[in-house]
Amino acid sequence: MRKNTTLAMAAALALAFAAHGAAAEKLKIGFLPGVVDPFYQVMQLGVEKAAKDLGIDVVTQIPPTWGVEAQTPLLDAMVARGDLNYIITAPTDKDQLIGPLQAAVDHGIKVITVDTYLGDGDYVKGPVKFPISYIGSDNVEGGRIAARGLAKAIGGKGTVYINSTNPNVSSVEGRAQGFKELMAKEFPDIKVLGPDFNLDDENKAVQQTAAILAREPNLAGVFGTNVFSAGGAGTAVVNAGLGGHVQVVAYDATKQAIELMNKGVVSLVLAQKPFDMGYMAVMFAAADAAGVTSLPRRVETGFAIIDKDNVKDPAVARFIYQVPGK
Structure with a gap:
């Protein structure tokens, strides 16, 4: 107050x-x-x-x-x-x-x-x-929210992967920290891999996620810590034909993230x-x-937490990133 x-x-x-x-x-x-x-x-x-x-x-x-x-x-x-x-x-x-x-x-x-x-x-x-x-x-808290959302989507067990952007950046560093700490504390049956750093290059995020998918055939989920990470992770999952099998949690509510949610690839979006x-x-x-x-x-x-159940609610959808002409 x-x-x-x-x-x-x-x-x-x-x-x-x-x-x-x-x-x-x-x-x-x-x-x-x-x-x-x-x-x-x-x-x-x-x-x-x-x-x-x-x-x-x-x-x-x-x-x-x-x-x-x-x-x-x-x-x-x-x-x-x-x-x-x-x-x-x-x-x-x-x-x-x-x-x-x-x-x-x-x-x-x-x-x-x-x-x-x-x-x-x-x-x-x-x-x-x-x-x-x-x-x-509060990016550490955002990472915790992402962890709980991904854990729920994969049934509380399995292997998940963090794709991030750059080291020594407070925002994504906090997100990865909160994610890993929450998983270790509340979901001991979930193994966390990464993060890999794509240097804000979505194509590199696609390549990195594809490499993990090839190496870890039982990968259950991916946490993309920003616009480029989530977009690249989602694209790699789609390219591998694993939409709906490998769950993605996206940090940042881009139109791309929402489209991937509508396709069943992304299970949760954190809108800043x-x-x-x-x-x-x-x-x-x-x-x-x-x-x-x-x-x-x-x-x-704060955040708006978007999932398939509320994505069409105008009170929630207003937080999807809308850029005129884009």
């Missing part, structure tokens, strides 16, 4: 800031997501909607591929502009982006992280304290709320600029 009250107050103050011109000049925010995919495209919609509502300018740079090498030059260019007040970003490495983002702060730009965080994500007591907030999912993350990050920036000092340092945006 306290967190909801704080968010409501922040929203009201941010709107008041926009309506009454509380700042000496118009705010300008940089938005730097992790890569091009439906998740971040929906997040961008949230950023742009909030910016329009609050009268804020946004400069968006989207890395073509995932990684420090692709993201850092865009970040440096944003800092070099000299006209940004805030940067909203999903760090592609929880350690290697500390220095470049600290440099942004040293240049007078405040930082809000979305989806992924820096250090251990504890901006109050942890080693990294300079971001205003982390706004995103990227629109909320983007919208709230802009709202936090505006509230901070208006002088709010009580913004929470961590905001967990």
